[in-house]
Amino acid sequence: MMIFVMGFLLLAMLSVGFTKKKALFSGVFAPVLFLFLLYRISEKALVFGSQGSAIRVSFSLGFYGLLLMVYLLVGHALEKITRHQGLLYGVLLLLLLVGLFLLYREQFEAFSIMKEFQNKREQFFASLQTHLFLALFSVMLGTLLAVPLGYVAHSKKQLEGAVMVPLSILETIPSLSLFGILLVPLSRLGQLPFFRALGVSGIGWAPAVVALTLYSLLPIGRNTLVGFSSVDKSVVEAAEGMGMSRRQIFGKIELPLAIPIMLTGVRIALVQTLGGAVLAGLVGGGGLGTFVFLGLAEGSPDLVLLGVMPIVIMTLLLDASLKGLIEKLRRNGR
Amino acid sequence: MIELQNVVKTYEGQEAVKGISLRVQRGELYVLLGPSGCGKSTTLRLINKMIERTSGEIYVEGAHVDAFKVEDLRKKMGYVIQSTGLFPHMKVEENIATVPKLLKWSKEKTLERTKEMLRLVGLSPEMYLKKLPRELSGGEAQRVGVARALAADPHILLMDEPFGAVDPIARVRLQKEFRQIQQKLGKTVLFVTHDVEEALLLGDKICLMRAGKIIQEGTPEEVILKPKEDFVKDFFGKEGALSLLSRYGAKDYMDKTLVDGPTLPDTATLKEALAEMVVRGKERIGLSGGSISMGSIMEIMRGEGHEE
Numbered sequence: 169m170m171i172f173v174m175g176f177l178l179l180a181m182l183s184v185g186f187t188k189k190k191a192l193f194s195g196v197f198a199p200v201l202f203l204f205l206l207y208r209i210s211e212k213a214l215v216f217g218s219q220g221s222a223i224r225v226s227f228s229l230g231f232y233g234l235l236l237m238v239y240l241l242v243g244h245a246l247e248k249i250t251r252h253q254g255l256l257y258g259v260l261l262l263l264l265l266v267g268l269f270l271l272y273r274e275q276f277e278a279f280s281i282m283k284e285f286q287n288k289r290e291q292f293f294a295s296l297q298t299h300l301f302l303a304l305f306s307v308m309l310g311t312l313l314a315v316p317l318g319y320v321a322h323s324k325k326q327l328e329g330a331v332m333v334p335l336s337i338l339e340t341i342p343s344l345s346l347f348g349i350l351l352v353p354l355s356r357l358g359q360l361p362f363f364r365a366l367g368v369s370g371i372g373w374a375p376a377v378v379a380l381t382l383y384s385l386l387p388i389g390r391n392t393l394v395g396f397s398s399v400d401k402s403v404v405e406a407a408e409g410m411g412m413s414r415r416q417i418f419g420k421i422e423l424p425l426a427i428p429i430m431l432t433g434v435r436i437a438l439v440q441t442l443g444g445a446v447l448a449g450l451v452g453g454g455g456l457g458t459f460v461f462l463g464l465a466e467g468s469p470d471l472v473l474l475g476v477m478p479i480v481i482m483t484l485l486l487d488a489s490l491k492g493l494i495e496k497l498r499r500n501g502r
Numbered sequence: 503m504i505e506l507q508n509v510v511k512t513y514e515g516q517e518a519v520k521g522i523s524l525r526v527q528r529g530e531l532y533v534l535l536g537p538s539g540c541g542k543s544t545t546l547r548l549i550n551k552m553i554e555r556t557s558g559e560i561y562v563e564g565a566h567v568d569a570f571k572v573e574d575l576r577k578k579m580g581y582v583i584q585s586t587g588l589f590p591h592m593k594v595e596e597n598i599a600t601v602p603k604l605l606k607w608s609k610e611k612t613l614e615r616t617k618e619m620l621r622l623v624g625l626s627p628e629m630y631l632k633k634l635p636r637e638l639s640g641g642e643a644q645r646v647g648v649a650r651a652l653a654a655d656p657h658i659l660l661m662d663e664p665f666g667a668v669d670p671i672a673r674v675r676l677q678k679e680f681r682q683i684q685q686k687l688g689k690t691v692l693f694v695t696h697d698v699e700e701a702l703l704l705g706d707k708i709c710l711m712r713a714g715k716i717i718q719e720g721t722p723e724e725v726i727l728k729p730k731e732d733f734v735k736d737f738f739g740k741e742g743a744l745s746l747l748s749r750y751g752a753k754d755y756m757d758k759t760l761v762d763g764p765t766l767p768d769t770a771t772l773k774e775a776l777a778e779m780v781v782r783g784k785e786r787i788g789l790s791g792g793s794i795s796m797g798s799i800m801e802i803m804r805g806e807g808h809e810e
Contacts, residue, residue, distance in 0.1 A: 400587075402583060402586070403590065406581065406587025410581060411575075416604075421589060
C-alpha cells in the first residue's frame with residue numbers, strides 16, 4: 169500500500185515543471201506502477217472471489233481516474249521526448265504483453281467486468297467483429313465517395329460550395345433523426361430483390377453503415393480539398409513547364425503531396441466512426457453498442473464498460489498506427 | 503533559336519502583349535526587361551505554351567510551336583521559375599532527373615547526368631543527391647532548379663526571374679556563375695527580369711518592354727549609351743551606366759604602370775575598380791602586375807558608345 173502512495177506521490181511531484189527527462193521517467197514509471205497496482209488488486213480480488221460465486225469486485229471511479237492520469241502521462245511523454253522513443257515504446261509493448269499474459273493466466277477473473285465477459289464471451293467477440301466491420305466498411309465507403317468529391321471541389325472552384333455545404337449540413341443532423349430519415353427509403357430499397365439478398369432494410373446494419381458513411385464524408389472530403397489546395401501552385405507550374413501531362417502531375421506531384429492531409433481526414437473519420445458505431449446498437453445493427461445499451465437498460469456499469477473499453481482500445485491503436493503512417497509519409501518530405 | 507512574329511495575347515479584351523516580334527539567336531542570352539505588368543513574363547510563357555497566344559506566330563529552332571504536342575514542346579526547353587518549383591517530396595536527385603525520366607533515359611545515364619549537372623552548378627553530388635528541397639538554402643535550391651532545367655540537355659532555357667527570391671549576396675554569385683555556365687554550354691536563353699543590374703550583367707541582348715510593347719532592343723551598351731526615348735533613360739537610371747561597367751573585367755584593360763597600396767583581385771570588374779577609386783580618392787588603382795586608371799575606363803566607354 170505504502171509503495172503505491174509513495175509511487176504516485178513521486179509521479180505527482182515529477183509532473184511539476186516537466187523536462188524531457190522527467191517526462192520520459194514518468195512515461196515509463198506510471199504504467200509500470202499502474203500495472204503493478206492492478207496486479208496487487210487482482211490478487212486480493214481473487215481471494216475475495218474464492219469465498220463465494222455471488223461476490224463481485226468492481227473498480228471505483230478513482231481507479232479509472234488513475235488510468236486516465238497514466239494515459240495522459242504516457243501521451244505527454246511520447247510528445248515531449250525526442251530521444252529514447254524506442255525505449256518508451258518497448259516498455260509499453262512489454263507491459264501490454266505482461267498484461268495480456270496475466271489476462272490469459274486468469275489473473276483478473278475475479279473482477280466483475282471479467283465475469284460479465286465470461287458470461288457473454290461469444291456474443292462479445294461477435295459484437296467486436298461486427299463493430300470493427302461496421303466502422304471500417306463505413307470509412308472505406310466514405311473514403312471512396314469523399315475523395316473524388318474533395319478533388320472535384322478543389323479542381324472546380326465554382327463547385328466547392330455545392331459540394332462542401334451539403335456535407336457540412338449532413339454532419340449537423342443528429343444520428344437518431346438520421347436513422348429516422350433513412351428508415352423509409354432503406355426499407356423501400358430492401359423490397360428490391362438484389363438489396364433484399366444483401367440484407368438491406370430499414371433497421372439492421374444498413375442504416376448504420378449509411379449513417380456512418382455519411383458522417384465520414386465531411387472530414388475526408390474537406391481534408392482532401394485542403395490537401396490538394398495546399399500543394400504549392402509554383403510546384404504544379406514547374407511540373408507543367410517541364411512537360412508533365414495532366415495525369416503525371418496528378419499521380420506524381422499532387423497526390424503524393426496531398427496524401428498526408430487526406431489520411432489525417434481518414435484518421436479523424438475513423439476515430440469518429442468507431443465511437444459512432446455504438447449507435448448501430450440502437451437500430452439492431454449489432455456491434456459493441458449492444459452491450460452499452462443493454463448495460464444502460466439494466467443499470468449495469470460493467471456491461472457498459474465491456475462495450476466501451478474495447479472501443480477505446482481500438483480507437484487508440486488505430487489512431488496511433490495511422491498517425492505513425494502519416495508521420496512517416498511527412499518525414500519523407502510530403 | 504526563338505522567333506516571335508507579331509505575337510498578341512489578349513485577356514478579356516485587354517491586350518497584355520501587343521504584337522511583339524523578336525528573335526533570339528542561337529547561343530544568345532536574351533533578356534526581357536521591364537517594370538512589372540509590362541508583359542515580359544507573359545511573353546516568355548507564350549513560348550512554352552504555359553499561356554496560349556491569341557495571335558501571331560512563334561518558332562522554336564525553326565519549327566512552329568504548334569507543330570509539337572504541348573508536353574513535347576516543353577520537354578525541349580528548360581524552364582526555371584522564381585520560386586524554384588522544386589518538388590518538395592522528392593530528393594534533389596529525383597528533382598533533377600524529372601525530364602530525363604519523362605524521356606525514359608536509362609537509370610545509369612540519368613544518374614550520371616544528374617551528378618554532372620550538380621557539379622556544373624557547383625554542388626557536390628555526394629552531399630546533395632539525397633537531400634530534400636527543404637534542407638537547401640535559397641541559393642542552393644535555385645542552383646538545383648537550374649540543374650533540373652538543364653538535365654535533359656535542352657538547347658533552350660526559359661528563365662522567369664530565376665534569381666529574384668535569392669538573397670543579394672548569393673544572387674550576385676549565382677548570376678556570375680550562371681553567366682559562365684551559359685557561355686560554356688552555349689545554350690540559347692530567354693531571361694525575364696525587372697532588375698536593371700542583372701539584365702546588364704547577364705544579357706548579350708536586352709529588350710526593354712513597357713505595357714506589352716517593345717520599347718528598345720539592343721546590346722547593353724546600346725540601350726545605356728544610346729537610349730531611344732526618355733523612358734529608356736529613366737528606367738536604367740543614372741546608375742545604369744555604372745552597372746554596365748560590371749560587364750568588363752578590370753584586368754583586361756589595365757596598363758603596366760605599378761602603383762603603391764593594396765591591389766584588386768583578378769576577378770574585379772571595372773565597376774569595382776571605379777568604386778575602389780572613389781573610396782580611396784585616387785584616379786588609379788593597382789592590380790596584380792599593373793594598374794588601371796579612371797581615364798582608361800572613360801576611354802573604354804567612349805569606344806563602346808561609338809562602335810556601332
